[in-house]
Amino acid sequence: MKHRKLTYSAMLLCTTLAFLWALPALVRKATYTPDDYPFVYYGAVMKGFGLIDYRNKELPLADLTGNRYTPQQFDSLMPMLNYRQLMSDGRLPDSMGGYEITPRLLRMTTVVFRRDPAEESAPGPGLYVLFESMPRRVGLEVPPDVFRFRDDIAFIDAATNRVDREKSETFRRACDKAGFRFPARWASGNPTPRKAYDEGYFCLDDRGHLFHLKMVNGRPYVRDTHAGDDIDIRSFSMYEAPDRRFYGFIFDRQGGIHILESDDAGGYRPLKLDMPPVNPRTEKVTVMGNLFYWTVTVDAPGGRRYYALDAPTLRQVAAHSIVRQEGRWDRISHLLFPVILNLRHDDTEYIVPRFAFTGFTALGANLLAAVTVWLLATGCRRKRYALACYVLVTGLAGLLAAAILPGFRRRNPERSKTENEPINKHKR
Numbered sequence: 001m002k003h004r005k006l007t008y009s010a011m012l013l014c015t016t017l018a019f020l021w022a023l024p025a026l027v028r029k030a031t032y033t034p035d036d037y038p039f040v041y042y043g044a045v046m047k048g049f050g051l052i053d054y055r056n057k058e059l060p061l062a063d064l065t066g067n068r069y070t071p072q073q074f075d076s077l078m079p080m081l082n083y084r085q086l087m088s089d090g091r092l093p094d095s096m097g098g099y100e101i102t103p104r105l106l107r108m109t110t111v112v113f114r115r116d117p118a119e120e121s122a123p124g125p126g127l128y129v130l131f132e133s134m135p136r137r138v139g140l141e142v143p144p145d146v147f148r149f150r151d152d153i154a155f156i157d158a159a160t161n162r163v164d165r166e167k168s169e170t171f172r173r174a175c176d177k178a179g180f181r182f183p184a185r186w187a188s189g190n191p192t193p194r195k196a197y198d199e200g201y202f203c204l205d206d207r208g209h210l211f212h213l214k215m216v217n218g219r220p221y222v223r224d225t226h227a228g229d230d231i232d233i234r235s236f237s238m239y240e241a242p243d244r245r246f247y248g249f250i251f252d253r254q255g256g257i258h259i260l261e262s263d264d265a266g267g268y269r270p271l272k273l274d275m276p277p278v279n280p281r282t283e284k285v286t287v288m289g290n291l292f293y294w295t296v297t298v299d300a301p302g303g304r305r306y307y308a309l310d311a312p313t314l315r316q317v318a319a320h321s322i323v324r325q326e327g328r329w330d331r332i333s334h335l336l337f338p339v340i341l342n343l344r345h346d347d348t349e350y351i352v353p354r355f356a357f358t359g360f361t362a363l364g365a366n367l368l369a370a371v372t373v374w375l376l377a378t379g380c381r382r383k384r385y386a387l388a389c390y391v392l393v394t395g396l397a398g399l400l401a402a403a404i405l406p407g408f409r410r411r412n413p414e415r416s417k418t419e420n421e422p423i424n425k426h427k428r
Helices: 002-031 071-077 083-089 103-108 165-178 328-336 363-376 381-394 396-404 413-420
Strands: 039-043 048-052 061-063 111-115 145-149 153-157 186-189 201-204 210-216 219-224 233-238 246-252 257-262 268-272 284-289 293-300 303-310 316-323 339-342 354-357
Touching: 002 328, 002 339, 002 381, 002 396, 039 293, 039 303, 039 316, 048 071, 048 316, 061 071, 071 083, 083 103, 111 246, 145 165, 153 165, 165 210, 165 219, 186 233, 201 233, 246 268, 328 363, 363 381, 363 396, 381 396
Parallel strands: none
Antiparallel strands: 039 048, 048 061, 111 284, 145 153, 186 201, 201 210, 210 219, 233 246, 246 257, 257 268, 284 293, 293 303, 303 316, 339 354
């Protein structure tokens, strides 16, 4: 009897967990619509945010004050965004802000950067490719070896799978001379040959110091950027800018974002983006910059925030936010499912079971499900009371789990008695 109760309890719990995932997933698939935000960009001529909202079929182009524009007008107000169209129309300005406007200058100063929360949970590759930063011929060539960078640095020949001890020792001595302390926490780079130049990797050592490691003319180049002296560095995203102004983006543990610039003396200088902190685990950051302004978009669970920064100083010149509107899925989930078991999440590419609490609104549905169990379940009063309390906590998932298991529905006594009576043959 005891084992029977344990088996029933285990089956009930497993079935409930399955329904906690399956029921919301099916309802979400039927009711969910993705968030629809307009495209927002800060205009150098408009001196304000321009919006492109394709939900307005006739005039999707507008500004924050409600003015509507034709495509030709919007192109002129956003020359840094639509310069290719202006070039095609012959309407590109000759000069702006004291600069002679050329297509090459606009391409060199364009910045497009995205950082997704899933990058926070992504594991490091373990093996890294180090290009020659000053190749003799045009273009980057994939080297014949890769290197490990954790407790030590070791270069491994890809063809023979053997460690190149001479090259490894050369780079190890360069790391020791620069003051790098093993083990390395992480290394961030851009290991693709499809780029104009290579700046190697930026690595965080055991003390939290950020180092620059690359290969120049076959020799190691390792330098302490000293960015970690004033910044508690969380992560680094390499961005080899076309104009070589900066190396990439630094994310600190307080939520601040910095760029790591190269100064005139060949050193490194972090410059903070003048904007409120962000949460890299839950918020997506997109940077779209030009010669005059950078537009930073922060996608958060509660909406979107936009910041316009002066390109040379990265000081904030404007800000705007859009609150997320609840959809059908939000309203239905709050009414039906107080607790949801999610397997997929925006902040990771892996399947991770997590419970999400939607609120107390759905407790009414739980109460109705508990009353249903109390009225329909079979067994003694104690068993029905325990099952009703269980369904009060687990809701519809617990109700369906209990309903499909044997012994739930109370039978009609008269019908059971009739079914158990033997069939009497009629006498002739």
